[in-house]
Amino acid sequence: MKVSELGEFGLIARLAEAFARSGQPSCLVIGIGDDAAAWRASGVQLVTTDTLIEGTHFSLSYVPWRDLGWNALTVNVSDIAAMGGIPEQALLTLALPSQTEVAQVDEFLDGMLEACSEYGTAVVGGDIVGCDRTMVTVTLIGRALADDQGEPLLMTRSGAQAGDAIAVTGYLGDSAGGLRILLAKGATSGEAADYLKRAHLHHKPHLTTGQMAAREGVRAAIDVSDGLLQDLGHVCEASDLGAIVHAQRIPISPALRQAFPQDALALACGGGEDYQLLLTAPPEVIERVKDKAEVTIAVIGEMVADRQQRVRLLDEEGREMAPPAAGWDHLRGATWRR
Amino acid sequence: MKVSELGEFGLIARLAEAFARSGQPSCLVIGIGDDAAAWRASGVQLVTTDTLIEGTHFSLSYVPWRDLGWNALTVNVSDIAAMGGIPEQALLTLALPSQTEVAQVDEFLDGMLEACSEYGTAVVGGDIVGCDRTMVTVTLIGRALADDQGEPLLMTRSGAQAGDAIAVTGYLGDSAGGLRILLAKGATSGEAADYLKRAHLHHKPHLTTGQMAAREGVRAAIDVSDGLLQDLGHVCEASDLGAIVHAQRIPISPALRQAFPQDALALACGGGEDYQLLLTAPPEVIERVKDKAEVTIAVIGEMVADRQQRVRLLDEEGREMAPPAAGWDHLRGATWRR
Numbered sequence: 001m002k003v004s005e006l007g008e009f010g011l012i013a014r015l016a017e018a019f020a021r022s023g024q025p026s027c028l029v030i031g032i033g034d035d036a037a038a039w040r041a042s043g044v045q046l047v048t049t050d051t052l053i054e055g056t057h058f059s060l061s062y063v064p065w066r067d068l069g070w071n072a073l074t075v076n077v078s079d080i081a082a083m084g085g086i087p088e089q090a091l092l093t094l095a096l097p098s099q100t101e102v103a104q105v106d107e108f109l110d111g112m113l114e115a116c117s118e119y120g121t122a123v124v125g126g127d128i129v130g131c132d133r134t135m136v137t138v139t140l141i142g143r144a145l146a147d148d149q150g151e152p153l154l155m156t157r158s159g160a161q162a163g164d165a166i167a168v169t170g171y172l173g174d175s176a177g178g179l180r181i182l183l184a185k186g187a188t189s190g191e192a193a194d195y196l197k198r199a200h201l202h203h204k205p206h207l208t209t210g211q212m213a214a215r216e217g218v219r220a221a222i223d224v225s226d227g228l229l230q231d232l233g234h235v236c237e238a239s240d241l242g243a244i245v246h247a248q249r250i251p252i253s254p255a256l257r258q259a260f261p262q263d264a265l266a267l268a269c270g271g272g273e274d275y276q277l278l279l280t281a282p283p284e285v286i287e288r289v290k291d292k293a294e295v296t297i298a299v300i301g302e303m304v305a306d307r308q309q310r311v312r313l314l315d316e317e318g319r320e321m322a323p324p325a326a327g328w329d330h331l332r333g334a335t336w337r338r
Numbered sequence: 339m340k341v342s343e344l345g346e347f348g349l350i351a352r353l354a355e356a357f358a359r360s361g362q363p364s365c366l367v368i369g370i371g372d373d374a375a376a377w378r379a380s381g382v383q384l385v386t387t388d389t390l391i392e393g394t395h396f397s398l399s400y401v402p403w404r405d406l407g408w409n410a411l412t413v414n415v416s417d418i419a420a421m422g423g424i425p426e427q428a429l430l431t432l433a434l435p436s437q438t439e440v441a442q443v444d445e446f447l448d449g450m451l452e453a454c455s456e457y458g459t460a461v462v463g464g465d466i467v468g469c470d471r472t473m474v475t476v477t478l479i480g481r482a483l484a485d486d487q488g489e490p491l492l493m494t495r496s497g498a499q500a501g502d503a504i505a506v507t508g509y510l511g512d513s514a515g516g517l518r519i520l521l522a523k524g525a526t527s528g529e530a531a532d533y534l535k536r537a538h539l540h541h542k543p544h545l546t547t548g549q550m551a552a553r554e555g556v557r558a559a560i561d562v563s564d565g566l567l568q569d570l571g572h573v574c575e576a577s578d579l580g581a582i583v584h585a586q587r588i589p590i591s592p593a594l595r596q597a598f599p600q601d602a603l604a605l606a607c608g609g610g611e612d613y614q615l616l617l618t619a620p621p622e623v624i625e626r627v628k629d630k631a632e633v634t635i636a637v638i639g640e641m642v643a644d645r646q647q648r649v650r651l652l653d654e655e656g657r658e659m660a661p662p663a664a665g666w667d668h669l670r671g672a673t674w675r676r
Contacts, residue, residue: 032493034495035420036423036480037385042380044379047429049477050465051431053469061631068664082373083372083373091477124385127387139387142374156372158372
């Protein structure tokens with residue numbers, strides 16, 4: 001059955017039922033099906049939004065609907081994680097061609113509901129529109145952690161201090177490597193290729209790590225979505241500082257090195273959609289976070305007062321290197337996704 | 339200059355500056371430019387979202403950018419008005435072709451900022467993406483009015499009671515009439531045509547009327563965005579009731595009667611994008627609301643316990659009429675916007 005046969009209101013009813021089955025938070029006053037959703041709130045609320053457009057951000061030729069549903073939520077969870085917050089209510093806007101199969105929408109919902117369950121989030125509203133291409137916008141609302149006095153424990157892009165260590169979770173560049181393989185249409189297979197493709201298709205934001213870091217005193221963070229050097233540049237700009245990154249300390253997976261021995265560093269520096277967390281804090285705070293984290297955390301450099309040149313990349317001998325790749329600019333188009 | 343020359347981050351900086359100039363609410367903790375926006379909240383929060391897609395919801399051949407910016411916000415203000423709430427924080431997601439002129443984006447911003455100022459709202463974040471067509475999603479967060487005990491004063495689709503009078507603000511069908519004229523490409527001109535076109539291009543949601551109605555005790559409302567009979571049907575469904583509407587009481591403007599003498603009733607019953615408020619409440623409550631409202635309010639019918647046939651339209655002699663037009667279904671396509 002096509003979505004055009006089900007109709008807009010039939011589809012909304014189907015979504016509402018699926019989301020209601022998955023449980024609603026106790027603070028919810030009004031969920032899907034009214035002019036607005038309503039919930040009881042206190043303290044500092046957070047909100048972020050991200051849009052995925054077919055042809056710009058993904059192709060249905062290689063992204064399964066289930067992963068699309070998962071990622072539509074998790075790219076936003078990653079933003080809340082970068083603030084050290086707790087995600088709560090999500091809004092889903094889904095633009096669909098009329099010929100979309102209802103079974104595909106069901107798979108999308110399964111993926112999104114799995115992510116909702118994993119990250120403690122409920123869909124409370126949204127919008128369904130017809131379009132000649134598939135687009136997904138998720139708006140995610142959450143709340144900040146609070147200290148004993150009720151003051152918010154937030155990590156921001158502007159919270160970095162000169163002397164802070166710069167740390168990142170996990171490996172960088174895997175998602176961009178996976179996309180390269182997917183775009184090559186099956187040219188590369190094997191364990192490393194499968195791992196990299198999975199890194200691109202199924203993001204795993206570090207929510208609990210972000211919350212733990214905020215509790216441990218980290219005050220500056222960003223999620224790496226547009227490429228390490230570009231996102232670190234945003235922290236430098238917002239904090240009015242510079243940064244030094246030691247290239248050999250950037251965490252690169254064995255799979256990425258194996259699949260792209262020449263370009264692994266470039267992919268790690270400039271590839272997008274990693275959804276790792278970049279944290280900056282005094283070295284002793286970062287050490288505590290490393291000890292408590294359930295993911296590996298690598299210290300890759302330090303924030304510096306010299307802001308003439310925002311982000312400097314140094315090689316093993318401490319010599320400055322040219323940045324090996326640019327990040328992603330949605331209006332100019334860029335490196336990996338052209 | 340094209341937006342591709344300015345780039346994604348140049349455009350975000352331009353938006354952030356424009357929105358910052360227009361003032362930020364005192365509850366705001368973090369505005370545009372971080373991974374998430376943050377604000378201090380208490381009580382019951384509201385959220386709604388609406389997307390406008392070029393080719394589906396509008397054509398740039400007849401919608402000025404300034405009106406697009408105004409409407410992107412006001413269609414959401416209308417949803418908050420229908421809950422009786424107070425709009426506060428907005429998120430703007432803008433998808434733009436790379437060849438869009440920056441001057442056009444500036445006009446869009448002017449219109450949106452004018453609406454922000456009119457309705458007491460601030461843009462605190464969003465997303466900028468490249469696309470081959472223009473799309474705008476606004477998510478609007480607000481809060482519910484509260485009574486003296488701090489309990490929320492909400493109007494919902496499910497709050498209607500049998501015996502409630504059904505009332506609507508302003509005139510219905512003007513927007514659909516205006517769209518007909520716009521699509522006819524200048525075929526009709528004159529004062530009536532200009533008035534109808536303006537009704538389509540520049541929505542004026544009834545925010546203060548919605549808030550006043552909630553304070554006066556109205557507990558059921560919806561904004562008329564998909565057509566009177568369809569939206570009233572949503573209230574019937576959510577409240578598990580039926581409705582009787584007297585056709586001759588439906589408020590139709592002199593301009594609509596003049597421009598479309600044959601179809602005025604059909605446009606008023608089934609045309610979309612009116613953004614009038616439909617309220618249901620005991621007749622004495624509706625009388626108080628009529629007395630206090632700054633807009634005209636017409637009582638067009640009553641909610642009934644008989645829910646076999648959701649919405650019944652009666653002619654002057656009380657005989658049942660066939661509904662003259664269907665509302666809008668975004669996945670099936672429908673009446674006026676095909």
